[in-house]
Amino acid sequence: MARTPGELVGARPGTPFEITVDGRTVTAMPGQSIAAALWGAGILAWRTTRNTGRPRGAFCGIGQCYDCLATVNGEPNRRACLLPARPGDAITTQEGHGHAGLGV
């Protein structure tokens, strides 16, 4: 019986690489979305809501709900469940609408 999803499908991924989440290093597999890499590291939240500041992460997993919005390499409002992870990506927890720097 498979103990991991990778074992189940006989995954032989390419060389793992590192991304960072709020400065913390996380290992990602080539071919994974940013959200998948974060789930793989046990991280389920990478955004706080605009009004109550509550934590959120991926919910629908298919790009429909926008709960997984993250700031990726300085750019806010990227859907982490759709964006492929790339070596060196810097993910930062997105606060609210992600444009606090604009003073709006």
Add this chain to the structure above:
Amino acid sequence: MPDSASEPYDLAVIGAGHAGLAGAVAASERGLSVALLDASGQLGGQFYRHPAPALGAVRPQALHHDWAAFDGLRRRLEKSDVGQFLGHHVWSVVRESGEQWAVHAVTGADGGDERPVRVRARALLLATGAYERHLPFPGWTVPGVVGAGGAQAMLKSGLVLPGRRIVVAGSGPLLLAVASSLTAAGARVPAVVEASGYLGYARRPHVLAVNPRKLAEAAVHASALLRHRVRLRTRSAVTEVHGTDRVEAVTVARVDPRWRPVPGTGRRIACDALAVGHGLVPQIDLATSLGCATRRAPDATTSLVLDDLQQTSVPGVWAAGETGGIGGAQLAGVEGELAGLAVAARLHGKPFLTEHGRARTLRRRRDRMRAFADAMAAAHTPGPGWSEWLTDDTDVCRCEEVTAGRIREAVTDFGARDARTAKLLTRAGMGWCQGRVCGTAVACLAARGDDGTVPPSVERRPLAVPVPLGALASLDEPDEPDEPDG
């Protein structure tokens, strides 16, 4: 491919799931030039979602039913000259002239590349699939609560799980498939919690009898769940999630036939994640913006009205799969192929030979599977009592953080009677997802479930996906036709 780049394609197929693939291949093999567009960078849609090549999965079929059907279509597509536009998020479709349509898309994994693309075609096949229906409950915004379809999608493409001990809850046949996948991939599933029963199916024995593959599929899931000692609790619902920054446990309570929680029946189940969903909703934004007529399906969702050959009420626009009512991947493949044949016959100026062998087989299969889908849909329609498990401070609209209390206030104090008015008063449904997640719930609360049914929710969205202003502005630039990637 069209003969020259300035000529329109014969057919643009939107959506590369089972329906779109089958339609594109069928039409192409009958001589049409076909463009196939999909938001994803990979073929297969949601059902045949699979890991990117770099993940090196040698047995992707371990997470799928009927992988051979997909593999066969993929091979035929590769042999064809269908223009593949993957990673293209279609945001609008417009009629440019009597027999010419323009499909507008933005590119990039999440549509963020801002490069606008326009594909022209003489006919359209909308195979845009579905997304998950959700009903809120206290604690459903806590990290670790994910869509049942979301858990399935993340597993199929990213080979990851949201936790180690995952309760699966809501309603509909997807729950069994999800629980079966999660356990196969190493998760422990302490319970599958289904708000309906399965007796609804038994009321249509003739429909079950002529759909043996569906019974076989259910038997496969059932035996997998037995093997993994997954407890199936019917007529029950998760009425509360415990935990602040992470799921720690859920409360599962019995519900009556109207989905009203039965007081005093709540039991706590420890878990670190919850995968929840209440069926699927047809994705028909593009169709409704074209004016295609809709109907209320037996599961209370809104789907497209289609004729016997899959054409919508708008001539020149066909649809297949979940857009015509939730029915599953096998049905989608049959409808897609039938639509592809019908479009080819129409554009070749031939009357459609309804007694033609293949078409007759497809129509018979479609009718049989549709009957099953309708029986299944009716069995899992949300009961009107579900809203009784909400507390006033439960978020209903996740994007705008609008609570049940505020929506009830809009109804009782300010006279809202429908989802649109509730939205204008509270902002519920006005956020990023455009009401896709909260639409059903807001419509139910606004109508106060008076007649015991789920009222229609707002399905009109002039732009099907968010579009950067830069992409809109560049529409006025000189016209350069776009080339496919593959």
